[in-house]
Amino acid sequence: MSEYFFDYLSSLVKEGSVKRDEPMRAHTTFKVGGPADYFIVPGNEKELSEVIAYLNKAGREYMVVGNGSNLLVGDHGYRGCIILLYDNFNKISVEGDRITAQAGALLSAIAHEALENSLTGFEFAAGIPGTAGGAVIMNAGAYGGEMADIVESAEVIADDGDKVTFSNEELKFGYRKSVLQVRPVAVASVSYKLKPGKKEEIQSRMEELARERRSKQPLEYPSAGSTFKRPEGYFAGKLIMDAGLRGYRVGGAKVSEKHCGFVINYNNASASDIMDVINDVTERVNGHFSVRLEPEVRIVGEF
Numbered sequence: 001m002s003e004y005f006f007d008y009l010s011s012l013v014k015e016g017s018v019k020r021d022e023p024m025r026a027h028t029t030f031k032v033g034g035p036a037d038y039f040i041v042p043g044n045e046k047e048l049s050e051v052i053a054y055l056n057k058a059g060r061e062y063m064v065v066g067n068g069s070n071l072l073v074g075d076h077g078y079r080g081c082i083i084l085l086y087d088n089f090n091k092i093s094v095e096g097d098r099i100t101a102q103a104g105a106l107l108s109a110i111a112h113e114a115l116e117n118s119l120t121g122f123e124f125a126a127g128i129p130g131t132a133g134g135a136v137i138m139n140a141g142a143y144g145g146e147m148a149d150i151v152e153s154a155e156v157i158a159d160d161g162d163k164v165t166f167s168n169e170e171l172k173f174g175y176r177k178s179v180l181q182v183r184p185v186a187v188a189s190v191s192y193k194l195k196p197g198k199k200e201e202i203q204s205r206m207e208e209l210a211r212e213r214r215s216k217q218p219l220e221y222p223s224a225g226s227t228f229k230r231p232e233g234y235f236a237g238k239l240i241m242d243a244g245l246r247g248y249r250v251g252g253a254k255v256s257e258k259h260c261g262f263v264i265n266y267n268n269a270s271a272s273d274i275m276d277v278i279n280d281v282t283e284r285v286n287g288h289f290s291v292r293l294e295p296e297v298r299i300v301g302e303f
């Protein structure tokens with residue numbers, strides 16, 4: 001059965017585009033994570049559609065990933081199919097004040113196109129190390145902006161392999177969430193509506209925000225950005241610091257001293273080390289302040 005599954009899956013994509021037991025540490029910014037049973041890199045939308053339709057028909061578990069910058073995969077890996085769009089879905093086109101990006105395009109590359117075309121609105125996202133697909137799923141945001149402000153629509157591959165368009169309203173964005181988080185889906189592309197602006201001003205805002213990131217965030221260590229969501233009325237990093245957890249460590253993982261909202265992989269951490277820090281921090285902050293932190297990072301697989 002599993003030979004048949006592998007062979008059939010392989011027949012849907014270019015030769016060599018399906019692997020078995022691919023270590024996920026190579027595909028996440030935390031640099032941890034055990035093997036995915038199957039790892040698929042579709043070459044184009046037709047292949048992606050066929051893969052999605054087949055996996056749904058076969059009742060197999062799957063998950064689409066972008067740059068893995070918000071993902072914690074367990075040390076024992078993922079018992080399903082990971083579909084990676086980062087490599088082949090990175091076309092970006094500009095028409096007037098609308099930018100359309102394939103789901104695997106990096107936000108930094110889209111920001112670059114916005115800048116080159118003197119379009120404003122994307123500056124806040126220039127330094128978020130995710131893809132168009134991952135950012136729409138997460139409603140990624142920073143410095144007062146979020147995807148909900150600029151996304152016009154997203155094209156999603158439905159279970160049967162057909163494409164469906166979700167408008168901004170239909171995406172039901174909330175704080176770090178969208179309707180697309182509810183079940184496995186594949187975002188194929190995202191359209192943004194921006195505004196004409198002044199190139200020098202756009203550039204200077206992007207540079208200012210990049211400086212701000214470098215000065216406040218531990219970008220020199222592998223991480224997944226802010227590990228926890230912002231609890232209403234508080235800042236996760238401040239709660240963690242005030243609970244005395246600055247630098248708190250388990251194995252090779254620790255709460256960053258530079259920014260307590262980041263759990264970092266500072267010395268060959270395992271996914272379990274990171275998970276232990278997340279759990280301990282959650283318990284200790286709850287004990288001190290009766291505030292329950294929730295991970296922003298998506299946690300998948302076996303630990």
Ligand SMILES: Cc1cc2nc3c(=O)[nH]c(=O)nc-3n(C[C@H](O)[C@H](O)[C@H](O)COP(=O)(O)OP(=O)(O)OC[C@H]3O[C@@H](n4cnc5c(N)ncnc54)[C@H](O)[C@@H]3O)c2cc1C
Binds near residue numbers: 063064085128225
């Ligand atoms: C140093 C650093 C700084 C960060 N700063 C910020 C910040 O300022 N603001 C912020 O919001 N986030 C930030 N992040 C977190 C992260 O970059 C964002 O959440 C980003 O949007 C995730 O995009 P990704 O492509 O890496 O998604 P992944 O991590 O690959 O995936 C995240 C989720 O989206 C799903 N997904 C990804 N692509 C698709 C697709 N095409 N179709 C369907 N599902 C998909 C995955 O299944 C998963 O559930 C930061 C991370 C790091 C490492």
